Amino acid sequence: xxxxxxxxxxxxxxxxxxxxxxxxxxxxxxxxxxxxxxxxxxxxxxxxxxxxxxxxxxxxxxxxxxxxxxxxxxxxxxxxxxxxxxxxxxxxxxxxxxxxxxxxxxxxxxxxxxxxxxxxxxxxxxxxxxxxxxxxxxxxxxxxxxxxxxxxxxxxxxxxxxxxxxxxxxxxxxxxxxxxxxxxxxxxxxxxxxxxxxxxxxxxxxxxxxxxxxxxxxxxxxxxxxxxxxxxxxxxxxxxxxxxxxxxxxxxxxxxxxxxxxxxxxxxxxxxxxxxxxxxxxxxxxxxxxxxxxxxxxxxxxxxxxxxxxxxxxxxxxxxxxxxxx
Ligand code: NAX
Numbered sequence: 001x002x003x004x005x006x007x008x009x010x011x012x013x014x015x016x017x018x019x020x021x022x023x024x025x026x027x028x029x030x031x032x033x034x035x036x037x038x039x040x041x042x043x044x045x046x047x048x049x050x051x052x053x054x055x056x057x058x059x060x061x062x063x064x065x066x067x068x069x070x071x072x073x074x075x076x077x078x079x080x081x082x083x084x085x086x087x088x089x090x091x092x093x094x095x096x097x098x099x100x101x102x103x104x105x106x107x108x109x110x111x112x113x114x115x116x117x118x119x120x121x122x123x124x125x126x127x128x129x130x131x132x133x134x135x136x137x138x139x140x141x142x143x144x145x146x147x148x149x150x151x152x153x154x155x156x157x158x159x160x161x162x163x164x165x166x167x168x169x170x171x172x173x174x175x176x177x178x179x180x181x182x183x184x185x186x187x188x189x190x191x192x193x194x195x196x197x198x199x200x201x202x203x204x205x206x207x208x209x210x211x212x213x214x215x216x217x218x219x220x221x222x223x224x225x226x227x228x229x230x231x232x233x234x235x236x237x238x239x240x241x242x243x244x245x246x247x248x249x250x251x252x253x254x255x256x257x258x259x260x261x262x263x264x265x266x267x268x269x270x271x272x273x274x275x276x277x278x279x280x281x282x283x284x285x286x287x288x289x290x291x292x293x294x295x296x297x298x299x300x301x302x303x304x305x306x307x308x309x310x311x312x313x314x315x316x317x318x319x320x321x322x323x324x325x326x
Contacts, residue, residue: 004037004066005030006081006120010074010112011088011129012040013049015234018083019241025057027064029245035066041077041088057152074115081119085244086112086139089129102131106321109135113142125253127152127243133184133264134317136278140266141325147266147276148290151251154189154280156236156243157181161191161221166200168217169206171326175199179247180273180282181221181262183310184317188304189280191221195297214302251291255284260294270295271307277314 007024011017017040023029024036042050047070054068071077073076078084089105108129116125116139123145124237136152139225143150162176169175178197182190193213207213228236250261260282267273270293273281282294301309318325 002034005083005127006037006039007083007085008039008041008077008081008119009087010041011086012070012075013042013046013053014087015142015237016087016128016240016244018053019238020087021053021057021245022060023241023245025060025062025065027062029248030064032064035064035071036068038065039077039079039081041070041074042072043088044072047072074112075118078112078115079118082122082124084116084119084123084125085111085248086125086130087128087244088134089135100318102134105129105131105135106138106324109138110142110324113139116143117146119145123149124248125150126244126247126251128240131184131186131317133186133278133280133314134321136264137276137318138321138324145167150266150278151239151247152185152264152278152280153244153247153290154181154185154262154264155247155250156225156240157185157189157191157221157267157280159239159243160224160247161193161196163202164217164220165193165196165207168212169198169203171198177256177259178240178282179262180260180297181280182282182307183280184314185264185280186308186310186313187222187226188313189222190303190310191218192282192297192299192303193217194300194303195282202317218306251285252289253285254287254289260284263291264282265291265293268293271297271299273311274315277311277318279311279314 132152140150166173180192195205197201263283264278264280267277267279269275273279
């Protein structure tokens with residue numbers, strides 16, 4: 001077996017972590033012949049709980065689990081790591097919107113951004129903790145790690161959108177491709193059905209009910225997180241962990257020919273998204289493992305309006321956190 005890949009997971013005693021850690025430790029993410037060392041970061045009151053999670057990880061006797069470090073110090077958690085999965089923060093409760101969280105969670109990402117300077121030179125960072133786009137922006141701006149290593153998770157939104165289109169068109173989810181969710185991981189996000197495909201055909205040719213696409217489809221995807229909170233009393237966890245695994249995999253595996261994925265990465269100004277914003281865009285991973293924004297897609301005036309709305313939200317969030325940006 002090769003050297004362990006070192007993965008930091010923050011919020012390691014939380015419910016998303018409880019779903020994701022066992023799948024990472026089992027070798028599902030990085031392969032059965034790649035040992036994994038987990039650095040689990042929590043806040044002091046949760047150290048006891050995370051010790052329990054570590055005991056359970058040990059009790060799985062995963063051949064790929066090379067070791068576990070438990071800490072409440074970001075500098076320790078991020079020392080020499082290859083991947084940072086920044087999940088820890090306070091989740092939305094019933095009736096809360098992401099904007100309510102921005103002031104509570106933003107400061108966490110200042111310290112974590114600085115601590116990321118201790119990571120390995122190839123580090124990649126995925127932010128899940130909400131509001132994930134702006135938290136990622138804060139971490140990126142407080143770190144010397146290159147901007148192109150930072151991303152925030154739009155993959156749960158992509159998966160939700162694909163599942164909905166598959167059900168509506170009576171196809172397997174594998175038939176749905178080219179699905180980008182634009183903008184912010186919030187209820188203003190724009191799941192782009194105009195450029196998505198079903199068995200290689202434009203969605204709008206297969207699902208001809210445009211009012212359904214423009215209203216039911218878009219709002220169901222936008223409100224899915226809130227609907228799950230209403231139903232479960234807790235925010236999405238297993239599906240979020242699953243999406244996080246998909247996201248990380250998509251960042252190290254080249255994207256299938258002609259397809260793209262949804263990820264929020266540092267904008268280069270394409271499509272009018274301000275350069276430097278962490279914005280959900282159509283993204284491809286090249287053969288060398290770096291990412292590119294898929295440019296040249298057409299948005300109808302209606303879709304552009306949707307994107308403009310969510311861009312304004314991202315700009316407003318950036319304004320709220322401007323004092324936290326270096
Ligand atoms: P939990 O409350 O179950 O767990 C969060 C954990 O983070 C807690 O154990 C807490 O002690 C820890 N934590 C808080 N501050 C920390 C810090 N400074 N350093 C390290 N750990 C810290 O929440 P969970 O359901 O696991 O959700 C985690 C985050 O994911 C939330 O912000 C949530 O809103 C966000 N989500 C993001 C999604 C996305 O698609 N981007 C979808 C799912 C989820 O809503």
